[in-house]
Amino acid sequence: MQVDVIASVNEARTVELANRTVIVIDVLRATSTIITALAHGASGIVPVETVQQAKQAARDGDITGGERNCKKIPGFDAGNSPFEYMGESVYGKRVVLTTSNGTRAIHKASKADVILAGAFLNASECARTAYQLRKDIAVLCAGTQDEFAFEDSLCAGLIVTELCRLGRQEQEMRTNDLGSILVSAYRHHAGEITAALLSCSGGTRLAKLGYAKDVEYCADVDTVSVVPVWVQQMMLPFAT
Amino acid sequence: MQVDVIASVNEARTVELANRTVIVIDVLRATSTIITALAHGASGIVPVETVQQAKQAARDGDITGGERNCKKIPGFDAGNSPFEYMGESVYGKRVVLTTSNGTRAIHKASKADVILAGAFLNASECARTAYQLRKDIAVLCAGTQDEFAFEDSLCAGLIVTELCRLGRQEQEMRTNDLGSILVSAYRHHAGEITAALLSCSGGTRLAKLGYAKDVEYCADVDTVSVVPVWVQQMMLPFAT
Numbered sequence: 001m002q003v004d005v006i007a008s009v010n011e012a013r014t015v016e017l018a019n020r021t022v023i024v025i026d027v028l029r030a031t032s033t034i035i036t037a038l039a040h041g042a043s044g045i046v047p048v049e050t051v052q053q054a055k056q057a058a059r060d061g062d063i064t065g066g067e068r069n070c071k072k073i074p075g076f077d078a079g080n081s082p083f084e085y086m087g088e089s090v091y092g093k094r095v096v097l098t099t100s101n102g103t104r105a106i107h108k109a110s111k112a113d114v115i116l117a118g119a120f121l122n123a124s125e126c127a128r129t130a131y132q133l134r135k136d137i138a139v140l141c142a143g144t145q146d147e148f149a150f151e152d153s154l155c156a157g158l159i160v161t162e163l164c165r166l167g168r169q170e171q172e173m174r175t176n177d178l179g180s181i182l183v184s185a186y187r188h189h190a191g192e193i194t195a196a197l198l199s200c201s202g203g204t205r206l207a208k209l210g211y212a213k214d215v216e217y218c219a220d221v222d223t224v225s226v227v228p229v230w231v232q233q234m235m236l237p238f239a240t
Numbered sequence: 241m242q243v244d245v246i247a248s249v250n251e252a253r254t255v256e257l258a259n260r261t262v263i264v265i266d267v268l269r270a271t272s273t274i275i276t277a278l279a280h281g282a283s284g285i286v287p288v289e290t291v292q293q294a295k296q297a298a299r300d301g302d303i304t305g306g307e308r309n310c311k312k313i314p315g316f317d318a319g320n321s322p323f324e325y326m327g328e329s330v331y332g333k334r335v336v337l338t339t340s341n342g343t344r345a346i347h348k349a350s351k352a353d354v355i356l357a358g359a360f361l362n363a364s365e366c367a368r369t370a371y372q373l374r375k376d377i378a379v380l381c382a383g384t385q386d387e388f389a390f391e392d393s394l395c396a397g398l399i400v401t402e403l404c405r406l407g408r409q410e411q412e413m414r415t416n417d418l419g420s421i422l423v424s425a426y427r428h429h430a431g432e433i434t435a436a437l438l439s440c441s442g443g444t445r446l447a448k449l450g451y452a453k454d455v456e457y458c459a460d461v462d463t464v465s466v467v468p469v470w471v472q473q474m475m476l477p478f479a480t
Contacts, residue, residue: 007247007388007418148247150417154424177390177441178247184394184436185424196424201417 002136003163004176005156008143009104014111021135022112023126023159026142027151028202029080030102031117031228032218033065037085037095038237039226045235046096047103054098063090066098070209073098081214094234101149105142106230112138115230116238120155120193120221127162129227129238137163139179150200151218154193157186158221194219242376243403244416245396248383249344254351257378261370262352263399266382267391268442269320270342271357271468272458273305277325277335278477279466285475286336287343294338303330306338310449313338321454334474341389345382346470352378355470356478360395360433360461367402369467369478377403379419390440391458394433397426398461434459 006012025031034045042063048054051066051073058064065078065085072079080099097103109115114133118126130137139159141152160179167173175183189196197203197219198212206215228235246252265271274285282303288294291306291313298304305318305325312319320339337343349355354373358366370377379399381392400419407413415423429436437443437459438452446455468475 144417148416148418148421150420153417153421176388177384177393178388180390180440181388181393181422181425184428185421188424188428200420 001134001167001172002174003139003160003179005139005141005160005179005182007141007148007153007178008146009101009108009140010143010146012108012140017109017112017138019135020112020138021114021116021130021133022109022138022140023116023118023130024102024105024109024140024142025118025152025155026099026102026105027119027155027218028206029082029214029218030097030099030142032119032121033080033082033085034097034117034228034235035119035121035224035226036082037090038228038235039224040086041091042085042095043092044094045228046094046233047106047235048096048098049104049107051098054096058096062094062096064096068100070206070211081211082217083214101142101144105140109140117228117235118155118159120158120219121224122222122227123155123158124162124222125225126227127159127166131163131166144202149202151197151202153182154186154189154196157182161186193221241374241407241412242414243379243400243419245379245381245400245419245422247381247388247393247418248386249341249348249380250383250386252348252380257349257352259375260352260378261354261356261373261375262349262378262380263356263358263366263370264342264345264349264380264382265358265392265395266339266342266345267359267395267458268446269322269454269458270337270339270382272359272361273320273322273325274337274357274468274475275359275361275464275466276322277330278468278475279464280326281331282325282335283332284334285468286334286473287346287475288336288338289344289347291338294336298336302334302336304336308340310446310451321451322457323454341382341384345380349380357468357475358395358399360398360459361464362462362467363395363398364402364462365465366467367399367406371403371406384442389442391437391442393422394426394429394436397422401426433461
């Protein structure tokens with residue numbers, strides 16, 4: 001089984017994703033928020049690329065959510081903080097979500113066989129789900145404005161580490177050079193992910209805007225067992 | 241001072257390199273070979289992109305060197321192994337060199353203010369030289385066929401680590417997210433670079449072709465103090 005990490009949406013060529021399971025990662029904060037909302041009973045997340053598309057997609061009873069420049073979009077019900085998707089208000093509701101990088105990455109992966117959403121919150125469960133599908137895997141880091149992002153690549157390093165552990169007995173897991181380097185980087189930071197995320201550029205930017213708690217929450221490893229999967233233009237919990 | 245790492249030639253936009261000191265890295269083996277040849281008294285290295293250009297550039301008394309698919313080019317005097325550039329035969333001679341990735345990366349950097357060649361062999365001295373030039377720095381990993389290469393990025397991690405150490409007192413060194421992640425990856429492998437290079441895809445490929453000794457040699461840190469600099473279409477030793 002081959003697992004390749006793709007550094008940013010900018011580098012995702014559609015051909016690389018076909019016939020693969022793609023794990024999309026946007027730790028700060030889109031995939032962390034999607035995982036959280038589904039864990040709290042949202043009936044589905046509809047990721048769309050533009051504000052206009054969000055307005056068109058939203059039906060009565062839906063929650064409109066998302067951000068531009070890390071801030072809530074005017075007229076929307078919620079921003080992109082996972083803490084906004086924890087209350088009873090989200091239970092049973094559909095969420096239409098548009099973010100700067102993460103929702104675009106999900107759409108970029110649309111030619112894949114299966115699309116999963118990964119983050120630190122569900123890393124091990126996400127790796128296990130992808131492994132059980134027995135297809136080659138692409139780990140697509142959303143990045144920040146098409147650039148390589150520290151937090152996404154560190155999470156990719158953890159997920160590749162888990163995949164290699166799962167495939168160890170069969171000695172069947174191969175990764176690309178970026179995957180290897182990210183495994184090394186993850187191992188260097190294992191056990192202190194929160195500190196690493198608070199000091200990286202994406203984490204610092206969010207903390208300055210008052211979202212330090214979001215960064216700390218998103219740095220928690222394996223606290224949620226939900227793995228979102230793309231089904232009919234929506235992210236739903238993967239049924240194991 | 242800003243130091244940004246660029247993952248591969250493919251991602252080097254000329255605009256990012258202007259007004260900067262660019263450190264080109266092709267550990268296996270172009271920049272390691274250039275450093276070695278200059279340390280052994282070669283009068284200059286002329287890096288060219290194609291075999292045809294090498295033939296045109298070579299004058300009487302020059303050594304023609306290089307590789308395609310890791311192997312010596314038919315009719316050339318030498319391949320791309322650093323061990324071929326150590327003997328007396330290289331002393332006082334000009335070397336016209338063409339390799340698959342490294343010499344192309346040097347040409348890609350041609351809009352930079354200053355171009356230096358870095359590798360594990362001269363990492364600390366290369367960082368010190370770049371730092372003393374007091375310009376923003378781009379570390380350009382040559383990569384392998386336009387793709388991210390483990391060995392180049394690990395060396396970039398070491399050079400950024402050194403640059404951050406040099407700039408620490410003035411708290412003035414900033415790096416991009418890729419630079420940060422490569423510092424982490426380097427720290428994970430510090431002290432066992434040889435093992436890391438022998439097990440990565442580029443090192444494994446060379447070892448299979450009988451060049452394991454080259455990989456081991458290129459993994460030695462700070463054994464050579466020469467820093468090649470691009471002057472008038474040639475790499476010469478930087479005069480400190």
